[in-house]
Amino acid sequence: MTMSRRTMVAGAGALMTLSGLHGRADAEPVRIPAGVDPDLLARDETVWRAVARRFRVSPEFVNLENGYYGIMPEPVRHAYHRNVDHLNKVNSHLLRTTYKAQADQVRQRIATLLGVTMEEIALTRGGTEALQNLIAGYRALRSGDAVMYADLDYHSMQYTMNWLRGRRGVHVEKLVIPEPATRQAVLDAYAHAFAAHPKVKLLLLSHMNNRTGLVTPVKEIIAMARTHGVDVIVDAAHSWGHLDFTIADLDAEFAGFSLHKWMGAPLGAGFLYIRKDRLADIDLVFADETYPAGDIRSRVHSGTMDVAPILTVGTALDFHDSLGAPVKQSRLRYLRDRWVHQVRHIPNLEILTPEEPAMYGTITAFRVSGRTSEADNVAISDYLMSRYRIFTVRRGGVTRGDCVRVTPALFTSAGDVDRLAAALHDVARRMRA
Numbered sequence: 001m002t003m004s005r006r007t008m009v010a011g012a013g014a015l016m017t018l019s020g021l022h023g024r025a026d027a028e029p030v031r032i033p034a035g036v037d038p039d040l041l042a043r044d045e046t047v048w049r050a051v052a053r054r055f056r057v058s059p060e061f062v063n064l065e066n067g068y069y070g071i072m073p074e075p076v077r078h079a080y081h082r083n084v085d086h087l088n089k090v091n092s093h094l095l096r097t098t099y100k101a102q103a104d105q106v107r108q109r110i111a112t113l114l115g116v117t118m119e120e121i122a123l124t125r126g127g128t129e130a131l132q133n134l135i136a137g138y139r140a141l142r143s144g145d146a147v148m149y150a151d152l153d154y155h156s157m158q159y160t161m162n163w164l165r166g167r168r169g170v171h172v173e174k175l176v177i178p179e180p181a182t183r184q185a186v187l188d189a190y191a192h193a194f195a196a197h198p199k200v201k202l203l204l205l206s207h208m209n210n211r212t213g214l215v216t217p218v219k220e221i222i223a224m225a226r227t228h229g230v231d232v233i234v235d236a237a238h239s240w241g242h243l244d245f246t247i248a249d250l251d252a253e254f255a256g257f258s259l260h261k262w263m264g265a266p267l268g269a270g271f272l273y274i275r276k277d278r279l280a281d282i283d284l285v286f287a288d289e290t291y292p293a294g295d296i297r298s299r300v301h302s303g304t305m306d307v308a309p310i311l312t313v314g315t316a317l318d319f320h321d322s323l324g325a326p327v328k329q330s331r332l333r334y335l336r337d338r339w340v341h342q343v344r345h346i347p348n349l350e351i352l353t354p355e356e357p358a359m360y361g362t363i364t365a366f367r368v369s370g371r372t373s374e375a376d377n378v379a380i381s382d383y384l385m386s387r388y389r390i391f392t393v394r395r396g397g398v399t400r401g402d403c404v405r406v407t408p409a410l411f412t413s414a415g416d417v418d419r420l421a422a423a424l425h426d427v428a429r430r431m432r433a
C-alpha cells in the first residue's frame, strides 16, 4: 500500500485512512473523510479507481466527451430505474399524492447546497428550459433597449436572446471573448462592451461556456453590469457540481442550472433560480394559473413529464456530497492540467483556457494553429477516435475558429489523459498547417 493510498495529511497533521474506500459494493457512494486536502486527493489514482468503479462506462473507447451530459453513477442509475418502475406501477397516484412534497424536498436540498431558500428555486427539465424561461420572461425590456451576449455562450440561449428582437423590439449586441482569454482580457472585453452599448439592459453570461470551457469572473462582471443598469442572467448549466460555489460567490439574481451534467442526475433535471426580491421581474410562464404570482413555480410549466429524474435528484446529490464539491473540483481541474501541461509547449497547439485556475474546470478545448474550419476539427476528432479510441468533439461558434473540446469526468484516469497528451503530439505534427 502506498503512502498516498493509506494516509493523507488532514487538518492539523492528523492522519486519515482512506482504506475504507476499498472493498465496498460498487453501487454505494464513495465516502471521502472530512479534512482531506482536496489537491492531494485529486492525484491519488487509488482513490479515483474506487470512484470509477461506481460508474458503468463503455470499455470501447476513452470517453473525453462528457460535456453533453453526465453518466450517472451506479447508485443514481439504480435509484432511477426503481423510480421509473414505481411510476409505471402506481401511475398518477404518486403525482396526485406525494409528488409535490417530494419535489419540495428536492428544491430544499438544492437550495441548501446553493446557499439560497427553497422559494427561490423552481425545477425544470434542464438548463435550456430554465434559461429560456428566464430570458423570455424578463419583463423590464422596452422597445429600443438592447440585450447582449458573447460568442461563446450556448447556441440555444443565443437563439432565445435573438428571439427577444422580434418579441420585445430590442437590439441584440454580441461581444467576442478575446484569445488568449485571460481574466483581465475578459473583464476588459465586458467593460468595453458596456461602455460601447449604453442601451443594453440585459446580459446573458455563461459561468462556464460549452465551447472552450472558459470560466468567467461572474461576480466582477455582474458588479460592472450593475453600474451600467444592466441585469444579468447567469448560465450555470455547466458549472454547478463541477466547480465549488454558491450563489453568493456569483452574486447572481437570475440563473439557470442543469442537474444532468455534473450533478450526475438522470437526463431531464435542472432548475432556475430567481432571487426573492426579483421574482416580479420575471413573468409567469404563459400566464400560468397553477401557482400564485408570488410563487416561483409559476415561472415553469413543463406539462405532464417524466418525473423519475426529479425523484432521483436526491440520490445524485448524495453521491455529490459523498465526494464533496471541493474534491470534485480539484480532481476535475487536475485531469485538465495533467494533459494540458504535457502539450502546452507544442508550438502549433493552442490551448483555449488560460493557466489561471479560477478560469477553468475540466473542460478545455484545443486548436491546431491555422486549422479553424469545421472540417479540420471534425477530422481531428475523428482521427483521435479511429487511431487512439479517444472520444472528443469538435466545437464551433468561437470567433477565432473551430476547436476540439476535451471533457474528462470523475471516472477518467490519469492514464486516460496521458493517452490524449501522447496522441496530441501526433495530431499537432500531422495537422501542421
Ligand SMILES: Cc1ncc(COP(=O)(O)O)c(C=O)c1O
Pocket: 067, 068, 125, 126, 127, 128, 129, 153, 154, 157, 206, 208, 209, 210, 235, 237, 238, 257, 258, 259, 260, 270
Ligand atoms: C453552457 C450551456 N448552457 C446551457 C445548456 C443547456 O443545458 P441542458 O442540456 O441541461 O438543457 C448547455 C448544455 O450543454 C450548456 O453547455
